[in-house]
Amino acid sequence: MSIFTSMGHKHLHNIHKSKELTYGKEVVTFNPKEVFVPLVDPVNSKPIKLNVAIGDYVKEGTIIGYREDNMIPVFATVSGKIVREENLFHANIGRNVKHFVIENDEKYEKEPPLKILNEDSSREELLQRMIDAAILGHGGAGFPMFIKYRKTDGIDTILVNAVECEPYLSDDHHSLLINKEYVIKGMSLLLKLSGAKQAILCYKEGNPDVDNIYQDISQNNPNLKTYRVKNVYPSGWERHLVKEVLKRTYDRLPSEAHAIVNNLESVVRFAKACYDGQVITRKIVTISGEGINNPSNVELPIYTRGSDVIEFLGGYKYDDVSVSFGGPMCSRGVMDDKAVFLSYTSGLTILPRLKLNTIPCLRCGACTDHCPSYLQPVEIKAAYQGKNNERMMALKPWLCIGCGLCSYICPSKIDVSDFVKKAKMVTSLQLKKQEAMKGGKK
Ligand code: SF4
Ligand code: SF4
Incomplete structure (x- = not known):
């Protein structure tokens, strides 16, 4: 089912209004009784190589297994016992896959942090940290971030994409407000890693709170800058961003235009993985739309089921709703809300389902x-x-x-x-x- 049957044709010019459902609201914390760790690599759908088994006790940050493609670890996100295996729908792969179920003992015992790194660390150490901390891109497929930094010859600019042009989503906006220190540290680390001359934080115009916080971004490092893009959809699209900010075009990859584009959250996570030695086990997601009671930004363990957090927020407003993992424009409605939040899922959009009567093409162009x-x-x-x-x-x-x-x-x-x-x-x-x-x- 396409989300467009739910969107109708009225929201596009109201993107900011849709975001107001969650803007400025206090973030709520949710801790589920169980988390469900998918046992497949989201890029090639192959089973991960397991490090633990049913019956084992795991802590936050214990390695459950490794993705087959490039040895990216998959972490437990709560402490507790692995109690069973269950087949659940995977929102990115689009079918049921095996998951390990960890019973949350609510002790939140953590594995020891990784060695602390900083701007003085070597390029090899920083690159390896992207792998060891499983820093992924947020384009939807879960590609590892280090791939963009393996070869950086000719790269002169890093663009940090905090545009978040999809309606309803506001988790990046919230992250910009609370993570200034990590945004700046992350941008500086990426300059070091790539040898680029500048790193530009890109976000939407009409956000005076963000303007205010980042007005002094160049104070200690003149190579860090900001750029405000127009508040239109799809201004956060990579190709559009490179063209608008750098006045450059490319055929396949931004590197052809001497640029690397990273999502804000990947940059923040990389900074935390280096400066705090943290692997990411929790995240803030936007649960919004006209189809849910109490739209909110929610802080929760990765691999929480969508249905559990929907129930926590008071459930659906209507009997017939469409649920999308991500924003309503780029993602598709899913048939099963029991799919879990992955480390790169921005949120859930829940809309009342409308019946649209399709008519033949009018050739209007x-x-x-x-x-x-x-x-x-x-x-x-x-x-x-x-x-x-x-x-x-x-x-x-x-x-x-x-x-x-x-x-x-x-x-x-x-x-x-x-x-x-x-x-x-x-x-x-x-x-x-x-x-x-x-x-x-x-
Ligand atoms: S989804 Fe439609 S409008 Fe968007 S890029 Fe593809 S063809 Fe163009
Ligand atoms: S040309 Fe046809 S398919 Fe395209 S927008 Fe018009 S009616 Fe729709």
């Missing part, structure tokens, strides 16, 4: 006019439905950023972005094959 990737979504849809591969390749659906604007804007209420997503999957495979063949010919 609105989807094309609004696409920030300059694609022709309606044409991609036609090519996909007509199984016209050649036409699909010519329309480059792989450049879609999944912002959802084409579906949102469509007066016929067609979920155009869903067709683009499918065309992207088909053509990306074809593109890979073509590249492999080119490589083979060399």
